[in-house]
Amino acid sequence: MIILIDDAGPGLPDTFGGEVRTDTLSRVLEGGIGFNRFHTTAMCSPTRASLLSGRNHHRIGNGQIAELANDWDGYAGEIPKSSALGAEVLKDYGYSTAAFGKWHNTPAIETGVTGPFHNWPSESGFEYFYGFLAGEASQYEPNLVRNTTSVLPPKTAEEGYHLSEDLADDAIHWLRNHKALEPDKPFMMYWATGCLHGPHHIMKEWADKYAGKFDDGWDAYRERVFARAKASGWIPEDAVLTERDERLAAWDDIPEDEKPFQRRLMEVAAGFAEHADVQAGRLVDELESLGYGENTLVFYIWGDNGSSGEGQNGTISELLAQNGIPSTIPQHIKAMNDMGGLDVLGTPKADNQYHAGWAWAGSTPYKGMKLVASHLGGTRNPMAIRWPAKVTPDATPRSQFVHCTDIVPTLYDLLGISHPRVVNGIPQDPIDGTSFAAILADPAAESQHLTQYFEIMGSRAIYHDGWMASAFGPRAPWVPGLPPGIADWTPDHDTWELYHLDEDWTQAKDLAGQEPEKLAQMKELFAMEAARNSVYPIGGGLWVPVYHPELRISTPYREWNFTGDIIRMPEFIAPALGNRANKVTIKTTAAEKPEGVLYALGGAGGGLTCFVDDGRIVYEYNLFIVQRTQIRSERSLEPGSHTIVIETSYLEARPGGPLRIVISVDGEEWAQGTVPISAPLLFTANDCLDIGRCLGGPVSLDYFDRAPFPYTGDIDSVHVIYST
Incomplete structure (x- = not known):
């Protein structure tokens, strides 16, 4: 069972020192082990494609989200059949397979009721699918599909509908059917809630649990979380809390009359996140109730990338920023007040998302957030694994470098199967990830994943054997509008930074000036990895949204x-x-x-x-x-x-x-x-x-x-x- 939370950073769960209650995540961690150096790609579709296939995201055409596909190989927006998903392989080995929730790996042009369906989950290895194909959905009125059929939610928001609950209900129903009809057959379940992606939708009673808890703002929140994460041993004692980017507002910069709006946005997000964790808990409960708990390997991954700053200055409608339409916070507050005041946030009347300052706080102690592939916080997410029959609980976190491409080869390794050369008659591409099966049993086992590139919309980095070189790229996702001169941007002019991660947990000390030869080696390694994985042109994911919005998929x-x-x-x-x-x-x-x-x-x-x-x-x-x-x-x-x-x-x-x-x-x-x-x-x-x-x-x-x-x-x- 793979549980994947969306757009959530490591500084949110109380499991790791945050202030969002995550009892299920804590339960999985306490019953198993945690990885504090698990890495994603900094963006939705790319992480999911890599996690499910075991390949690097550009090499399988997922250099950006599916909706922004273009003609370059690394950005084509379609996973080739030569890179079959792990679910397809497990299905051929006798597993029942099911996926629930957010998919976001089907080209947008193919998401209608007439298909074509070859890129839908039910034609990509999952025998059953219930959820939504896009990158986000209203939690109250989602556009849902079951297998290849469009379906309406089973009830209305007024009747108590919420998508996270519906996804848990359907997954539990599937498990019960599996137990009744095929009790001895193994299964693979992928449960990917749309939370904490915008819009942040949750019932008032969940948001109200956090009333007043964030009143002192994101800077103070970050300090508290950092201290607790260090005290708990989740991050090393010598870790340094990184500074806020000068382009990101301090809490003290927020006008007093706007702070109630900004606080409530975070209260809603926190309630939304806790509610999703509770639904994940229902799945774990069901495993145990049905007798599957002892021998089910549960991966609980908190975030497909870091927390999202796409709400920018805080918004009542999060697609406003995506369209590049300038607005002011007083406009948002007036619109909110016209509909009933603060309590409208989180309801079906709003599509709210919090200020990027909260996303930065949610990515404590790192510099980055979603869409920042150059810095941890955009690419480092917590993962907990529980497998009572095989994995001895251990409170000390595993600190080996692990990447989302490693999930599939680890499953193959644990099952004793080889990566197939041919699937459905199609010769298969090599796997990029490496197995971390040995680390499950031995906390001292060496990491096998020694080199990994990162790139999202020009933001990029290269990791190799404890070092990371990083180039922030042309834009900060939390800054409204396009940066001046982006039309003339070239990656050749970007400034590179260098960090020794084995000694600098949070990228707090840039060694580029002190280690020019090491930096040159790392940049050369990035160039080779980029060429091998179809990353060129660097920043290819910007082609549609920045340079040619008229060419968006339609x-x-x-x-x-x-x-x-x-x-x-x-x-x-x-x-x-x-x-x-x-x-x-x-x-x-x-x-x-x-x-x-x-x-x-x-x-x-x-x-x-x-x-x-x-x-x-x-x-x-x-x-x-x-x-x-x-x-x-x-x-x-x-x-x-x-x-x-x-x-x-x-x-x-x-x-x-x-x-x-x-x-x-x-x-x-x-x-x-x-x-x-x-x-x-x-x-x-x-x-x-x-x-x-x-x-x-x-x-x-x-x-x-x-x-x-x-x-x-x-x-x-x-x-x-x-x-x-």
Whole structure:
């Protein structure tokens, strides 16, 4: 059983000195062993691809997240079948295999209900899958799939639904079926909750557990966690607490009237994280209840990368920053207050994520965080392993260098099987990871993983035999917008740092000036590893989001003909109604009292929708909660047949430019207006286009309490065409 938490750094769990309660993680650690030098890639898809396959992420086309794929080999966004996942191999050796939760290794263009399915988990070695294919999801209204079928959550948020609980419920159900039908057959389960990735969604009672606990801010939190981690022996006594980057705000820099907002964001995140750990505990309980506990090898990995600073200055809608739209904290606070105040954070009405200062604190004692591949904190995550039948509990952490590529070869080693030369008729690429099976039994066993490169969006490093050379790269992920001059950036001009990690646990002392020959050797080693693993061009993951956002993965179509019952069409393959000039023509037969959603794209955290309210046609553009534009007709729709047309055109032809919206009915203009700012990329990572209802997060507050607010009439057809 592999339990993988998302976007969570080592400074969060109380297991290692943090202040988020993680009883299950502590339980696994106390019943087994912990690794305090386990490493990830600093980003979601790359870590998952490497962890499941045993190969380096660029070599299998995962140099960045799947949604930002481009034509370079290392960034193609698709795991080749020549690098079969460990689950595929174990399945061939008689294992039942199942995956739950976040996948994020299927090209975005392939995530619709018609596939193709060859890159879905159920066609990649996992006989059963329940979860979401994208990088994140609303915890209340996720776009879910079971195997290759789109499914709706079993209940609503008002009825108590939460995704982490649902994933645990389904995994427990699978285990019980396995026990009933195939009790003697071995199994492999991969359970990857969407927590602690944004949006940070959790019920109020969980967030309230942490009320007041973070009032003194992230700098003070970091000091406390560092002292406890050192006192517990999780980090060495001579470890040094690294300083805050000058581009990251100190807690004292935050205006007093903004601090309640920033504190509550962290309280919500902490409650979210504890809740996920409790769900993981339900799985461990079930193993024991079914009699599998003694001989099940449990990997509990706290984070696929460090804590995420993508919330930047703190946000009520985390895709706002991803779209590069500038905003101010007063704007976020006003939007929050308009919806009910601090208690709206964590609810279905918000897509909040904490300030990057909390992510930095969550990565204590290191410099980095998610997306920083050059420094620990982005790439060093705790791992606990429990295997009562084979592993003797040991409170002293294992400090050998271990990497996420090592999980698969370790499993092969423990099972006594060889890495197959051919899988499903396809010759296989070599495994990059090395087994750490010997370390499970012997705390003094030598690490076999001597060299490892890291690279995410130009941030990069090379580890070799206790040393690490690091180049921070062109951008700090917590700084809003793009850095000046990034269009002219070249990796040749980056400054490299050098650290002797065997003597400097946290990269606190840069030896580049003192050891120029060693640094030159390390840089040369990075160049060789980069060439061997298809890393070039360095920074290739920046090509789409920074240089060519217009080339992001999207549908090749420019015209669509929909019937009125099309639902759950992922935004990545749906018409880009919010950032392309387009014309939507709806043929409808209105009911006696017409009302309901004609169509909706996106979710509560951002999107657009056209609906009928008390007979009037309403268009709303929800710009990530901080700005809502609503255009409402004065005339009401009469019962009977009508043709409704919504035309969108750019007033300024640039990404994010203002839009003109015109609503016509039966050839007559009924309403028009201007959307001042548009979303240049997309509204959501996992929500969809729905016709005739809004099954995801309610885009408009006007029908929030009536969602999914189905249209009362008949929609005969919807025709969409791009205007240019």
